Amino acid sequence: MKEKNKGNYISLRESRKIIKENVRQMKYYESLKRRKLDISEYTVPMKNPDNIVEIEDLETCFFTDTGTVKSVHGVSFDVPKNKVVGVVGESGCGKSVTSLSIMQLVQAPQGQVVGGQIRFNSSELGYDDKGRKLAYDIVRTPTQEMYNIRGKDISMIFQDPMTSLNPVFTIGYQLDEVSFLHRPNLSKAEIKEYSIEMLKKVGISMPEHTYKCYPHELSGGMRQRVMIAMALAGDPKLIIADEPTTALDVTIQAQILELLRELQRTQGCSIMLITHDLGVIAEMADEVVIMYAGRVIEKGTVHEIFHNPLHPYNIGLQKSKPLITSSVSEPLYSIPGQVPNPINLPDHCYFMNRCNRCMERCAGAYPEMRQVSPTHSVACHLYADVAAENKPQSASGGSKKKKTPFAKNRVKYIEERRIEQRGAK
Ligand SMILES: Nc1ncnc2c1ncn2[C@@H]1O[C@H](COP(=O)(O)OP(=O)(O)OP(=O)(O)O)[C@@H](O)[C@H]1O
Numbered sequence: 001m002k003e004k005n006k007g008n009y010i011s012l013r014e015s016r017k018i019i020k021e022n023v024r025q026m027k028y029y030e031s032l033k034r035r036k037l038d039i040s041e042y043t044v045p046m047k048n049p050d051n052i053v054e055i056e057d058l059e060t061c062f063f064t065d066t067g068t069v070k071s072v073h074g075v076s077f078d079v080p081k082n083k084v085v086g087v088v089g090e091s092g093c094g095k096s097v098t099s100l101s102i103m104q105l106v107q108a109p110q111g112q113v114v115g116g117q118i119r120f121n122s123s124e125l126g127y128d129d130k131g132r133k134l135a136y137d138i139v140r141t142p143t144q145e146m147y148n149i150r151g152k153d154i155s156m157i158f159q160d161p162m163t164s165l166n167p168v169f170t171i172g173y174q175l176d177e178v179s180f181l182h183r184p185n186l187s188k189a190e191i192k193e194y195s196i197e198m199l200k201k202v203g204i205s206m207p208e209h210t211y212k213c214y215p216h217e218l219s220g221g222m223r224q225r226v227m228i229a230m231a232l233a234g235d236p237k238l239i240i241a242d243e244p245t246t247a248l249d250v251t252i253q254a255q256i257l258e259l260l261r262e263l264q265r266t267q268g269c270s271i272m273l274i275t276h277d278l279g280v281i282a283e284m285a286d287e288v289v290i291m292y293a294g295r296v297i298e299k300g301t302v303h304e305i306f307h308n309p310l311h312p313y314n315i316g317l318q319k320s321k322p323l324i325t326s327s328v329s330e331p332l333y334s335i336p337g338q339v340p341n342p343i344n345l346p347d348h349c350y351f352m353n354r355c356n357r358c359m360e361r362c363a364g365a366y367p368e369m370r371q372v373s374p375t376h377s378v379a380c381h382l383y384a385d386v387a388a389e390n391k392p393q394s395a396s397g398g399s400k401k402k403k404t405p406f407a408k409n410r411v412k413y414i415e416e417r418r419i420e421q422r423g424a425k
Pocket residue numbers: 062064069071089090091092093094095096097098107110111276342
């Protein structure tokens with residue numbers, strides 16, 4: 001067979017080469033996790049001690065037989081203490097992979113965090129000699145040390161409660177296990193009492209009965225509550241809720257969200273809430289991060305994101321929301337086109353081919369994140385000049401237009417790309 005690469009076709013030879021390279025990479029990253037490190041090697045100072053988590057330039061890849069899937073590509077955002085940060089984005093944009101990276105639970109050995117920092121502001125760590133608050137860099141923290149952080153300081157409510165609960169053990173057994181892990185000094189009877197109390201806290205009406213049930217005997221909403229109870233059992237500082245209400249009807253959804261909000265207020269923890277649902281975000285979140293194809297494209301306060309959407313993708317998302325006032329005769333708006341293939345990501349803006357405000361410079365380098373207000377940033381060339389005006393102290397060369405080989409004829413270039421894509425299909 002010839003080594004010709006026609007569209008998505010991979011020859012046997014190429015496939016072997018990819019597998020060989022993957023094995024090398026996976027072995028390398030796995031060996032890093034097993035290293036015995038001194039605590040000073042995986043603790044770093046926080047940029048802002050009021051944040052519970054700071055994610056900076058996170059890169060997570062999956063080494064697959066068809067190539068490296070760049071699921072998360074230079075993601076940066078902060079989760080402040082006692083706040084709810086909503087993460088929104090299309091299916092497959094890397095929301096779950098970002099959250100799994102924070103927990104060090106990316107499916108290994110194929111999935112590996114290959115770059116960046118995740119700083120977790122743990123109360124167990126003090127200050128460095130310059131008086132800066134120290135944090136764990138989760139990317140470098142050894143697996144053994146992670147057992148003390150995961151579940152206790154950071155816990156997660158997974159996307160699907162049925163697959164996250166073990167079907168062959170009772171709810172009580174599974175809850176006790178978690179409670180016991182974080183409270184090893186308590187007796188068996190005390191642990192049972194604590195687990196029942198947790199079930200009561202999340203609004204389960206017959207906690208003693210539910211304690212003895214198996215997961216299949218509960219409704220979807222009850223299972224979701226059990227997951228929340230498990231997540232809260234260790235008194236976490238950060239709860240990552242990955243689409244906690246997707247499988248539920250709207251009444252239960254509202255109850256679960258209210259419960260999460262209430263618990264966040266009373267326990268004083270932060271929540272990273274992942275969802276597709278902009279309504280949920282508007283109701284729950286204080287700050288919003290919008291992701292697209294593994295990158296953050298806009299972030300700001302909930303007010304800024306909903307009242308002043310900047311990125312054309314965010315504007316499209318807002319338009320695709322069904323409203324009670326929208327006309328039934330008009331079809332609901334949808335953003336045309338598809339997300340690019342994560343194995344072959346282009347160098348230019350990933351949204352370019354779907355964007356209705358595309359310009360010449362969009363065919364150039366990927367737009368950097370630009371700050372348009374102290375809390376609002378966007379990665380779009382449309383706002384390069386606005387961002388430059390807002391940052392008078394920064395270097396003046398920041399917003400210079402980059403001449404690229406593609407930038408000569410935008411319409412021609414886009415047309416060519418479309419023809420290429422059609423050909424590849
Ligand atoms: N185990 C895996 N092996 C290979 N690729 C994976 C794996 N897990 C995730 N990916 C890829 O990583 C990308 C991001 O996936 P992720 O699960 O984070 O999406 P998501 O934003 O959570 O989507 P959804 O809203 O549907 O849950 C996708 O392109 C997906 O195909």
